[in-house]
Amino acid sequence: MRTTLLALALLPLLAFAQSWCPPGATWTFGYTDILGGVVGHARVDYTADTVLAGLPAQRLEVNVNAYSYPTQSYWTEQPAGVWFTTGTDAIVQLWQPNEQAFDTLYWFTAAPGDRWSVPWTYGGVPDFIVLDTLWTTLSGQALRQVVVGLDGPSPEPIDTLTERLGFMEIFINAISPMFLVDQPFGGLRCYSDNELQWTNPTLQFGCTSLVGLANHDRSMATSIFPNPGTTNFTLDLPPRPHSITLFDATGRMVLQQRTTDARPVIATEALPAGLYRIAVRDEQGGMMGATWVKE
Numbered sequence: 001m002r003t004t005l006l007a008l009a010l011l012p013l014l015a016f017a018q019s020w021c022p023p024g025a026t027w028t029f030g031y032t033d034i035l036g037g038v039v040g041h042a043r044v045d046y047t048a049d050t051v052l053a054g055l056p057a058q059r060l061e062v063n064v065n066a067y068s069y070p071t072q073s074y075w076t077e078q079p080a081g082v083w084f085t086t087g088t089d090a091i092v093q094l095w096q097p098n099e100q101a102f103d104t105l106y107w108f109t110a111a112p113g114d115r116w117s118v119p120w121t122y123g124g125v126p127d128f129i130v131l132d133t134l135w136t137t138l139s140g141q142a143l144r145q146v147v148v149g150l151d152g153p154s155p156e157p158i159d160t161l162t163e164r165l166g167f168m169e170i171f172i173n174a175i176s177p178m179f180l181v182d183q184p185f186g187g188l189r190c191y192s193d194n195e196l197q198w199t200n201p202t203l204q205f206g207c208t209s210l211v212g213l214a215n216h217d218r219s220m221a222t223s224i225f226p227n228p229g230t231t232n233f234t235l236d237l238p239p240r241p242h243s244i245t246l247f248d249a250t251g252r253m254v255l256q257q258r259t260t261d262a263r264p265v266i267a268t269e270a271l272p273a274g275l276y277r278i279a280v281r282d283e284q285g286g287m288m289g290a291t292w293v294k295e
Contacts, residue, residue, distance in 0.1 A: 019089040019164055020106075021046040021058040024194040027166070028207045030186030031064055032281070040066025041189065041208050042080060050084070052095060053102065057086045065208065089163065108144050108163045115151055126150040131157055139196040165191045165198060186281065224278070228293040231269045237262055240282055246292075247277040268294055 025046035032039045041064075048059040062080040067073070084095035086102055090109040093102035104116045107130075115127040127150070134145040143163040149155030159167045169187040190207035191198045199207065223236035235244070239262045246255035246266070254271060257264075276292045 020087055020092050021060075021085065022164070022193045022195065024192065025164070026192050027188060028190040029188055031066055032186055038066050038068045038075070040064060040075065043208075044083075052084050052086065053100070055086045055102070057084045057095070059084060106161055106166060108146065108161065110146050126152055129155050131155060134160075136162065138198050141196055164193070164196065168200070224290055224292055228295045229268070230295055232265050232267050233292055234263055234265050235278075235280070237264070237280065238282070243281045245279045245281075246271075247279065248274060 027044040029042045031042040043063050045061050046058055047061050050057050050059055060083045064075055064078045064080045066075045068075060086093050091104060092106040094105040096103050107116050110130045112130050112132060114130045117127050118125045128148045129151040130146055131149050132147040136143050136145055146161040147157050148159055148161060149157050159169050161167055165188060189200050189203055224233055227233060241258065241260045243258050244266065245253060248254050271294055273294050276294065278290050278292055
C-alpha cells in the first residue's frame, strides 16, 4: 500500500487541521550500536515545510548525540539523515529515495482488520494488521492509538501507534526486514511540540541520557554460563522483558528471541563453533552486551 492509499485519503482531509508535525515537533529515541560500542540518543526535529512529488511535505532532520567507547569520544549533533513525510491527521507517508515515491508509514484512522505494508521492505515481511484501536489523553489532547501486529495466522501485538508520537518501539527509519531486531535506533523516549509533552513512563533515564553500555558489558560478562559452551548458554538478567540477539564474528544476526525469564536458556545446537556477540535490550532502552564462545 503506497501512494494509492494516500491519494484516496488525503484529498478529502486537506481542509482539516493537520496534527502531524505541529510546530516544535521533536522525537527523541534511544541510540545504541552495541557492536560498534556507541551509545546515546537520536533526536528527530521537524524543521521545515516543503513540496515533494507534488505533495506538501515535512522535512525531518536527524542528529545523533552519543559516546563512542572505541574512540573514547562524544558524538555531538552528528547528522544521521534527512527524511520527508507527507500526510494529515489520518495517514502519514514516508519518502523512499530509492523508489522516488511515498510509502504509508502511519495510519491513525485504521480500524481493526485493516492492513498496510511495512515501509522500506521489498518482500519477506508481512503487512501490519490492526488488532485494536484506543484513545489516550496527553497534555489535555485526545489522541488516537492503533495496536498493530504482523499479519499471520495468529498475530500478536508488536507495537502501539499513537497519533503525533508514532510507534513506541519501531523507529521511523528502522522499519526494514530487520526492524524487529536490535538496530542502532531504539524505542521512543520522549516527544514534544508547542502543545504536548510526553516522556516514556518506563524510562529510568533522561531523554538524552547515555545508557552505560561499558558498565553493562562488564557486569554481563560474568553472567553468561557456561562460557565457553556448546549446546546452550544461560543469561542472568534483571526480572523484566528483554530482547536477546546473537551475532556471529562477521556481524550477521544468527539468533533472536524475546524473554521475560530472569535466567533464559539460549539453545545454540544449530550454530557452528566460533566467537559470538550477544546484545540484550530491555524495554527502557538499556543495552547490555558480551562475547560468548562456542566450542
